[in-house]
Amino acid sequence: MTYRSYKYRIYPTSAWYGKSFVKIDRWFPSSKTCSACGHEVDKLPLAIREWVCPVCRTTHDRDHNAAINIQNEGLKDLYSFTSDEFADYKRGEELRPSCRVPAVLASSVKRLA
Numbered sequence: 001m002t003y004r005s006y007k008y009r010i011y012p013t014s015a016w017y018g019k020s021f022v023k024i025d026r027w028f029p030s031s032k033t034c035s036a037c038g039h040e041v042d043k044l045p046l047a048i049r050e051w052v053c054p055v056c057r058t059t060h061d062r063d064h065n066a067a068i069n070i071q072n073e074g075l076k077d078l079y080s081f082t083s084d085e086f087a088d089y090k091r092g093e094e095l096r097p098s099c100r101v102p103a104v105l106a107s108s109v110k111r112l113a
Helices: 002-016 061-079 084-093 103-112
Strands: 050-052 059-061
Touching: 059 061
Parallel strands: none
Antiparallel strands: 050 059
């Protein structure tokens, strides 16, 4: 199945089940951005499967780190969070009223993880 046909199947399927499908930028650096502190390394060849963030010293599996970053980027796009608001949301802190995540949507997002 091609990406295009997959994309056209996932949109109506997600709507059918009451889920949201958010497409992120194709060139988003998901693998080489630290999911713990947000630092982006300059180069990360495909041969490197695990790496250590030079800033916070967190060890990352390349694919797992990319999955976390893609989920976080999708949540930011879905709810139009600024970076500071998204950091507050991840920590469970209070958000301004216009940025509140509806309880129904928040629970559906958690099930996707």
